[in-house]
Amino acid sequence: MKPLGNSPAVEAKPGAWAAGVLTSTLFLLTACMVGxxxxxxxxxxxxxxxxxxxxxxxxxxxxxxxxxxDQVIRGRWWETFNDPRLNGLEERxxxxxxxxxxxxxxxxxxxxxxxxxxxxYYPTLSVAPSITGEQFSKNSPTLSSLAGRSYxxxxxxxxxxxxxxxWGRIRRSVEAARASAQASAGDHETVKLSIHAELAVDYxxxxxxxxxxxxxxxxxxxxQKALDLTTNRYNGGLAAKAxxxxxxxxxxxxxxxxxxxxxxxxxxxxxxxLLVGQPASTFSILSLPISVPPPKIPVGLPSELLERRxxxxxxxxxxxxxxxxxxxxxxxxxxxxxxxxxxxxEGSGITSWLSWPSxxxxxxxxxxxxxxxxxxxxxxxxxxxxAYDANVASYRESVLTAFQEVEDNLAALRILDEESKxxxxxxxxxxxxxxxxTNRYKGGLVTYLEVVTAQSAALTNERTxxxxxxxxMNASVLLIKALGGGWSVSNLPQVSGHDDLHxxxxxxx
Numbered sequence: 001m002k003p004l005g006n007s008p009a010v011e012a013k014p015g016a017w018a019a020g021v022l023t024s025t026l027f028l029l030t031a032c033m034v035g036x037x038x039x040x041x042x043x044x045x046x047x048x049x050x051x052x053x054x055x056x057x058x059x060x061x062x063x064x065x066x067x068x069x070d071q072v073i074r075g076r077w078w079e080t081f082n083d084p085r086l087n088g089l090e091e092r093x094x095x096x097x098x099x100x101x102x103x104x105x106x107x108x109x110x111x112x113x114x115x116x117x118x119x120x121y122y123p124t125l126s127v128a129p130s131i132t133g134e135q136f137s138k139n140s141p142t143l144s145s146l147a148g149r150s151y152x153x154x155x156x157x158x159x160x161x162x163x164x165x166x167w168g169r170i171r172r173s174v175e176a177a178r179a180s181a182q183a184s185a186g187d188h189e190t191v192k193l194s195i196h197a198e199l200a201v202d203y204x205x206x207x208x209x210x211x212x213x214x215x216x217x218x219x220x221x222x223x224q225k226a227l228d229l230t231t232n233r234y235n236g237g238l239a240a241k242a243x244x245x246x247x248x249x250x251x252x253x254x255x256x257x258x259x260x261x262x263x264x265x266x267x268x269x270x271x272x273x274l275l276v277g278q279p280a281s282t283f284s285i286l287s288l289p290i291s292v293p294p295p296k297i298p299v300g301l302p303s304e305l306l307e308r309r310x311x312x313x314x315x316x317x318x319x320x321x322x323x324x325x326x327x328x329x330x331x332x333x334x335x336x337x338x339x340x341x342x343x344x345x346e347g348s349g350i351t352s353w354l355s356w357p358s359x360x361x362x363x364x365x366x367x368x369x370x371x372x373x374x375x376x377x378x379x380x381x382x383x384x385x386x387a388y389d390a391n392v393a394s395y396r397e398s399v400l401t402a403f404q405e406v407e408d409n410l411a412a413l414r415i416l417d418e419e420s421k422x423x424x425x426x427x428x429x430x431x432x433x434x435x436x437x438t439n440r441y442k443g444g445l446v447t448y449l450e451v452v453t454a455q456s457a458a459l460t461n462e463r464t465x466x467x468x469x470x471x472x473m474n475a476s477v478l479l480i481k482a483l484g485g486g487w488s489v490s491n492l493p494q495v496s497g498h499d500d501l502h503x504x505x506x507x508x509x
């Protein structure tokens with residue numbers, strides 16, 4: 001039996017053994033990654049919304065706590081209002097709004113930056129062919145042996161370089177870029193939600209003005225009849241000339257108010273045109289007075305808000321990116337290991353350039369370590385830590401702002417609902433007062449001044465009722481916006497391992 005050490009089956013070639021050791025060493029080294037492991041920072045989350053907790057009976061008055069069987073807010077949340085015209089306008093936002101296109105382009109920039117950093121996972125291969133001809137001087141004092149001679153140098157080198165990601169600098173950079181791209185996707189969804197909500201608010205403001213215009217036009221007709229009555233009474237000697245003047249003043253002032261509504265309506269119409277990406281000169285919306293109350297809105301639990309707001313998701317992703325940047329800064333304290341190789345052909349003539357004897361190669365690792373930088377790396381590390389702290393604070397501020405906006409609009413809906421009922425009663429009382437005053441005037445019991453006062457009170461209360469209804473619609477839109485508009489954090493582009501961010505920001509389903 002041959003000695004085991006001489007057995008060809010177990011004898012290892014020196015080159016293969018060295019390659020195996022190098023591969024194993026690099027694997028172990030690249031398994032290291034400096035920097036803190038990311039954990040989502042805690043944020044203050046209440047157990048329940050104050051408006052719902054203190055007013056449980058309000059669940060049937062404009063909003064309700066979402067139950068599993070409820071129809072929850074969807075991505076096309078504007079369809080909740082059952083207005084075909086609004087639906088048509090909202091559909092045009094994603095196609096034509098320019099601010100939304102800006103946000104989408106910014107996301108594509110961030111997505112491309114992920115691929116840029118991911119390229120560092122792989123070696124870089126470059127080629128730099130050159131052809132040089134040189135004539136030595138016959139009077140050269142240093143190269144007398146080559147004096148007067150000429151030669152050619154034909155070089156075709158291929159250079160390969162690779163940075164071993166020993167301390168995780170590249171991985172941390174990719175991690176930061178991914179989180180930043182997800183934050184950009186959250187920004188895109190935030191802009192989209194804001195634009196859709198702004199369009200709905202402008203649309204309901206416009207419809208509220210249409211309702212006011214309808215009210216003023218009908219009031220002008222009633223005032224014209226009152227003027228005719230006063231004029232007939234004056235012609236019959238039953239009324240003074242001053243009463244005719246009072247009726248004329250009331251009529252003309254109301255006509256002026258009806259015209260003034262057109263100014264605001266035109267401005268809102270132009271604002272809607274901008275949001276749908278159409279020139280204001282070629283855009284118009286037919287008059288349609290607002291008449292129906294806002295729909296019921298499922299609110300959900302406070303803990304769900306952190307998953308339903310794209311701005312909160314974007315802020316949280318920026319915290320993750322800042323955390324990864326701390327690792328990038330800390331990796332600068334450790335040496336950089338570079339692996340480089342070069343191979344190619346070099347010859348003195350075109351005929352021998354690419355021949356096998358003209359081959360050349362060189363290979364070898366290098367290590368770079370900064371010995372002294374006057375505190376530059378420490379300052380960069382402190383800057384990265386401060387940026388992380390700032391992003392954590394911004395994230396928590398976003399959470400607090402979100403709860404404030406929800407509570408604001410819950411309170412607005414509750415109070416406006418109560419105010420609407422009282423205002424309806426005020427309108428009915430004003431109409432009764434106007435009818436009584438008119439009858440008393442016809443009977444010659446009072447002057448026309450009492451009728452004018454009753455007319456003003458009735459018109460003011462009716463316009464206030466329209467304004468309250470408009471505010472209720474807008475509060476409903478803003479509540480949906482505050483709740484995230486049916487968006488979910490699952491709509492963010494998902495990345496894992498070496499996956500790329502191929503998908504554009506997903507629309508809420």
